[in-house]
Amino acid sequence: MSASVSDLRSVFREDLLKGQVALVTGGGTGIGLGISELLAALGAHVVVASRRPAHHEAAVSAIRARGHAASSVALDVRDHAAVHAVVQEVAATHGRLDVLVNNAAGNFYAPSATLSPNAWKSVVEIDLYGTFYCSQAVHPVMKQQGGGRIISTSMTLHYRGWPLMAHATAAKAGVDALTRTLAVEWAPDRIRVNAIAPGPIPTEGVRKAFAPPADSGVPDLFAAAEERMAEYARTGIPLGRWGTPQDIANMVAFLASPAGDWITGAIFVVDGGEWLAKPAP
Numbered sequence: 527m528s529a530s531v532s533d534l535r536s537v538f539r540e541d542l543l544k545g546q547v548a549l550v551t552g553g554g555t556g557i558g559l560g561i562s563e564l565l566a567a568l569g570a571h572v573v574v575a576s577r578r579p580a581h582h583e584a585a586v587s588a589i590r591a592r593g594h595a596a597s598s599v600a601l602d603v604r605d606h607a608a609v610h611a612v613v614q615e616v617a618a619t620h621g622r623l624d625v626l627v628n629n630a631a632g633n634f635y636a637p638s639a640t641l642s643p644n645a646w647k648s649v650v651e652i653d654l655y656g657t658f659y660c661s662q663a664v665h666p667v668m669k670q671q672g673g674g675r676i677i678s679t680s681m682t683l684h685y686r687g688w689p690l691m692a693h694a695t696a697a698k699a700g701v702d703a704l705t706r707t708l709a710v711e712w713a714p715d716r717i718r719v720n721a722i723a724p725g726p727i728p729t730e731g732v733r734k735a736f737a738p739p740a741d742s743g744v745p746d747l748f749a750a751a752e753e754r755m756a757e758y759a760r761t762g763i764p765l766g767r768w769g770t771p772q773d774i775a776n777m778v779a780f781l782a783s784p785a786g787d788w789i790t791g792a793i794f795v796v797d798g799g800e801w802l803a804k805p806a807p
């Protein structure tokens with residue numbers, strides 16, 4: 527099972543992001559928490575933004591307890607005005623905003639034939655609209671300060687199609703398109719825009735949300751039985767293990783650092799080779 531980023535030795539220099547400010551949406555749980563923890567451990571002040579204080583406040587307490595800098599803000603990324611207000615406040619408080627991580631999502635399995643308009647709207651609004659709203663809001667701040675990095679979490683399920691995930695796959699395909707378009711459009715402003723497509727990472731969020739209906743024929747990759755989990759990792763993931771939040775956080779740190787200075791418009795698959803090897807559902 528995944529270890530906390532803070533339990534693991536980072537391969538990055540401890541002051542890699544010293545003096546920088548990072549906004550991580552959905553940064554209080556799962557993959558987002560791993561990203562928040564690593565960016566803070568590398569010297570950034572991390573602003574964790576999500577809807578529920580139980581998520582973002584707990585994350586900030588844990589990060590501060592390790593001596594790193596973080597703060598939190600309540601934000602629903604579907605709310606365009608609120609997104610712009612939060613970004614303005616972060617920029618005013620810290621005088622800059624260097625890294626935006628668009629990580630918030632609200633995915634769940636649902637049959638397309640009966641997917642309600644609200645369910646469709648909600649997922650597309652969080653995953654795709656939220657990514658656009660946040661990216662658009664940071665643009666003037668990053669442009670004015672001479673550059674910045676936007677990194678979004680995508681997925682791999684839309685590469686071949688994945689039943690019961692029409693809403694999320696459509697939204698993440700949009701995130702990929704947005705990544706490429708904004709990368710080209712905002713390169714003159716020295717804003718690098720990239721995305722990461724994680725493979726299966728058994729966070730609490732996906733364990734709760736990704737239980738496919740029993741009669742759907744879709745495998746429950748996150749079924750609780752450890753034996754089944756281990757078997758899937760052995761047979762379904764070429765590198766032989768599940769992903770961890772740290773696997774994704776490492777790529778975020780790389781892209782946020784000067785090592786990524788000539789990288790924009792790229793979508794990095796970080797999945798142990800899973801999607802290439804996965805049989806069609």
Ligand code: NAP
Nearest residue numbers: 552555556557576577578581602603630631726727729731
């Ligand atoms: P998670 O633990 O469920 O985290 C989702 C986060 O998004 C939560 O912190 C949630 O916080 C926040 N959020 C949801 N709706 C929001 C809204 N409207 N406004 C602001 N924040 C909102 O999920 P995860 O597994 O870590 O996934 C993180 C990202 O990786 C997602 O983009 C997901 O699509 C992607 N991904 C995950 C996997 C995987 O296997 N885990 C695979 C591929 C891609 P609040 O409830 O406090 O708002």
